[in-house]
Amino acid sequence: MAKRGDWVKIHAIVLRAEERSPHLPQDTKKVPLEMWVNGFLREDAKIGDEVQVSTLSGRIVSGTLVEVNPRYTHDFGDPIAELLKIGPNLKRILEEN
Amino acid sequence: MYEDVMKKRGEIIKRAVGVDYSKFEIEGVAFNYEKMMNEAGYSLDEIREIQFETQVGNTPLVELKNLTKLVRKYSPAGKGARIFLKDEAANPAGSFKDRRASVSVYHAKKYGYEGVIAATSGNYGAAVASQAAKRGLRCIVVQEAFDSRHIGQPEILEKGRACEAYGAEVVQLTVGPELFYYTLKLLDETGYFDASLYTPFGIAGIETLGYEVAMQVKKREGKFPDAVLVTHAGGGNVTGTARGLRLAGATNTQVVGVSVDLHGLHMASDLDFNRKSFTTGHTGFGIPFAVFPDRVDVPRNAARALRYLDRYVLVTQGEVFFTTEALAQVEGLMRGPAGNTSLTAALAIAREMDNDQIVVVQETEYTGAGKLPSAQLTFAKKMGVTVKIGDPIREDEPGKVIAIPESIDQIATIEYPLEKLRKSYFKEIVKTYGKRKYSNVEIEFMSEDTHTTFDNVKEKLKEVL
Numbered sequence: 070m071a072k073r074g075d076w077v078k079i080h081a082i083v084l085r086a087e088e089r090s091p092h093l094p095q096d097t098k099k100v101p102l103e104m105w106v107n108g109f110l111r112e113d114a115k116i117g118d119e120v121q122v123s124t125l126s127g128r129i130v131s132g133t134l135v136e137v138n139p140r141y142t143h144d145f146g147d148p149i150a151e152l153l154k155i156g157p158n159l160k161r162i163l164e165e166n
Numbered sequence: 167m168y169e170d171v172m173k174k175r176g177e178i179i180k181r182a183v184g185v186d187y188s189k190f191e192i193e194g195v196a197f198n199y200e201k202m203m204n205e206a207g208y209s210l211d212e213i214r215e216i217q218f219e220t221q222v223g224n225t226p227l228v229e230l231k232n233l234t235k236l237v238r239k240y241s242p243a244g245k246g247a248r249i250f251l252k253d254e255a256a257n258p259a260g261s262f263k264d265r266r267a268s269v270s271v272y273h274a275k276k277y278g279y280e281g282v283i284a285a286t287s288g289n290y291g292a293a294v295a296s297q298a299a300k301r302g303l304r305c306i307v308v309q310e311a312f313d314s315r316h317i318g319q320p321e322i323l324e325k326g327r328a329c330e331a332y333g334a335e336v337v338q339l340t341v342g343p344e345l346f347y348y349t350l351k352l353l354d355e356t357g358y359f360d361a362s363l364y365t366p367f368g369i370a371g372i373e374t375l376g377y378e379v380a381m382q383v384k385k386r387e388g389k390f391p392d393a394v395l396v397t398h399a400g401g402g403n404v405t406g407t408a409r410g411l412r413l414a415g416a417t418n419t420q421v422v423g424v425s426v427d428l429h430g431l432h433m434a435s436d437l438d439f440n441r442k443s444f445t446t447g448h449t450g451f452g453i454p455f456a457v458f459p460d461r462v463d464v465p466r467n468a469a470r471a472l473r474y475l476d477r478y479v480l481v482t483q484g485e486v487f488f489t490t491e492a493l494a495q496v497e498g499l500m501r502g503p504a505g506n507t508s509l510t511a512a513l514a515i516a517r518e519m520d521n522d523q524i525v526v527v528q529e530t531e532y533t534g535a536g537k538l539p540s541a542q543l544t545f546a547k548k549m550g551v552t553v554k555i556g557d558p559i560r561e562d563e564p565g566k567v568i569a570i571p572e573s574i575d576q577i578a579t580i581e582y583p584l585e586k587l588r589k590s591y592f593k594e595i596v597k598t599y600g601k602r603k604y605s606n607v608e609i610e611f612m613s614e615d616t617h618t619t620f621d622n623v624k625e626k627l628k629e630v631l
Contacts, residue, residue: 083339083348088168090344097436100314103340104348107330126281126304126335128356143323143536146544151555151570155488156495159574162239163232163496 071137075110078139079122079132106130107139171350179464182353182360184277187465195595195604196611197466199473203409207366207468210413213269213374220300222268223374225256227382227526232496237516240575247392247519249512250526252379255501259296259328260289260532262375266363266402267293269371274359275301281358285349285463287311287322288446289531294361295332305334306358308349312340313439320545321445321504324536341439346463362463363400369468372406373413379526380414390416392523393515395508398423398478399451401459401469407528408474420476424511425452426504427480427580428564440549441565443483443542447507452478453582457590458598472587472616479579481510482562484569487539488577489513503539505531513577543568588616592623592630602631 071077084102108122108130120134171178180186190202208216217223230249238246257264267284271294274282281304284294291307298305307329311322318338326336337352339345353360362368376394383391394411396404408421426448431438433450442448456475459467486503489510494500509527516525535541543553546568554561556569558576571577595612596602604612604627613623 084168084344089342090168090347092434093342094432094435097342097434100340100436102342102344102348103312103314103316105312105338106335108335124306124335125330125333126306126356128306128335141323141327141535143318143320143327144541145535145538146320146540146542149540149543149553151553152487152491152539152543155491155570158572159232159236159492159496162236162574 071110071114071134073110073113075137076107076139077110077122077134078105078107078136079120079130080105080135081132104132105135106132110134168344168347171347171354174354175350178350178354179360182358183362183365183464184359185365190466192611193605193607195599195608199470199614202466203366203370203468207370208269210373210377213370216272217265217268217371217374220268220297221258222264223257223378225378226253227251227379228253230497233492233513234516236496236574237513238521241517244521245517245519246521247516247523247525248521249516250383250391250524251509251530252375252526252528253499254375254529255505255532259292259332261293261505262372262403262529263288263290263293264296265371265375266290266368267297267361267371269367270294270359270361270365271297271301271303273367274361275303279357279359280304281306281356282361283308283349283352283356283358284361285345286363287325289325290363291325291334292328292332295329295334298334299332304358306337306352306356307334308337308345308352309339310341310345311338314340314436317440319440319445320536320541324534341434341436343434360463363402364462364464364467364469366468369402369406372402373410375528376407376410377414379407379528380411380416380419383524383526387524391419391526392519393420393422393525395422395424395512395515395525395527397447397505397507397529398425398471399446399448399455401455401467401471403529404471404474405469421474422511422515423452423471423475423478424508425449425480426486426507427482427562431565438565441551443546443568444486444504447504449480453587453590456587458594470615472584472591473614474617475584478582478584478587479511480582481507481579482558482569483564484558484562485571485577486510487543487568488558488571490539492574499530500533502531502533502537503542505529510577511579513574514579588618589626589630591616592626596630
């Protein structure tokens with residue numbers, strides 16, 4: 070259950086596949102144009118409900134509630150074996166004289 | 167719905183940019199570019215003042231002595247130019263894009279707009295959000311962020327986070343050029359200013375960058391740089407930097423554009439979207455925007471790379487990741503990969519130049535989660551791209567193989583002839599204007615717009631007609 074005032078993420082379909090621009094590659098043409106936006110929930114709701122949020126610019130936007138307190142999911146990644154020797158090798162060359 | 171909004175495009179943009187482009191039109195293909203830059207933009211002194219107010223610009227210029235030393239190890243005797251780097255990551259939001267945003271946001275504030283909107287998946291979003299925060303305007307950033315499986319490109323997700331951190335609303339969309347449609351809808355709904363990347367404001371903001379590069383090198387070394395390497399995507403970086411160099415009097419400095427080679431990947435393709443490790447500074451923007459600059463949201467694009475390019479080269483994704491790692495490990499500068507595109511080319515081009523010559527790389531960008539080589543390559547592997555050590559040019563296959571060089575001397579550039587860009591430019595003109603005859607005024611314009619002679623334009627037009 071999400072409370073009014075919670076920071077949430079909503080989802081909406083902006084254009085259905087058949088409404089999209091006529092100038093698209095085949096793969097993109099088959100799928101809808103979708104949107105996600107974060108905001109403060111205007112009324113108590115649960116995941117999957119149609120809700121309204123107030124965004125950081127102050128707009129009121131409607132969509133399906135998909136996440137409460139949405140997490141930033143990107144990270145620093147794993148160590149990359151193919152990169153790990155670059156530094157040591159260059160340093161060795163610099164130390165040669 | 168889509169068609170209705172697109173029909174109102176001209177009207178929406180006119181209100182949202184506040185520039186009457188019709189007064190710069192001459193005839194057909196031709197318009198008065200310098201008049202547009204002078205009347206709609208700001209002077210260099212005004213921009214320096216605007217940028218000073220919000221802490222933009224005056225970034226440090228640093229000599230990369232260790233990278234220069236390494237390059238010289240593999241250069242013929244007497245070769246190996248000194249490499250200098252303009253550390254644009256020192257701008258408030260971490261990239262040269264702050265220069266563009268500073269002028270647009272200043273202008274929006276001055277003309278009473280309540281907020282600004284930028285359609286960008288790049289550093290420009292954070293730049294606009296940061297400048298809007300300083301000037302007390304509301305801000306919306308519209309990003310192309312996800313494929314249809316809701317998998318987000320890590321670099322774009324990071325930029326979205328940065329925009330929110332500066333207090334902007336971030337609208338994240340799936341792949342497709344209708345980003346522009348949605349932006350028009352928002353401009354119409356909010357009445358905000360369109361902080362387009364392609365207005366005279368956005369370009370004039372970068373002139374200070376070229377000017378600073380010229381003056382900083384001159385002050386320190388007693389001469390202007392021999393070459394300035396500029397990462398090229400939409401054309402603004404090349405245009406603004408080159409204009410700034412000229413304003414400083416550095417008319418003999420060679421301007422070299424550099425893009426990451428992403429040939430074969432379609433920019434509007436849902437499947438290709440997450441198979442690239444660079445979201446800007448690549449050929450997917452660099453080539454189309456150079457050959458048809460007016461493909462943008464505003465009627466006339468102020469970013470016109472072909473006017474200013476002396477040379478255009480490509481580098482591969484693997485080479486840029488190597489260079490990013492090298493910059494961190496031997497120069498102690500951890501910066502974002504996309505901003506190191508032109509640095510990568512510098513490692514190859516410096517080898518051709520004399521060792522008393524100076525090559526300047528005119529940007530860096532901030533880095534962190536999502537933007538590091540480790541973040542991008544972890545993602546690439548997950549998306550099925552092969553990451554291997556190998557020949558970065560011969561084994562490179564955008565979307566399939568990223569080959570990381572084993573040694574710095576494997577870094578090379580791929581020449582992209584300006585004549586080839588010009589030919590495409592003329593093809594686009596013929597396609598867009600749909601006519602076979604062009605007046606002398608139009609030919610004169612095209613010769614300026616492509617940095618070539620009147621007779622060459624006539625000849626090249628004949629070839630494509």
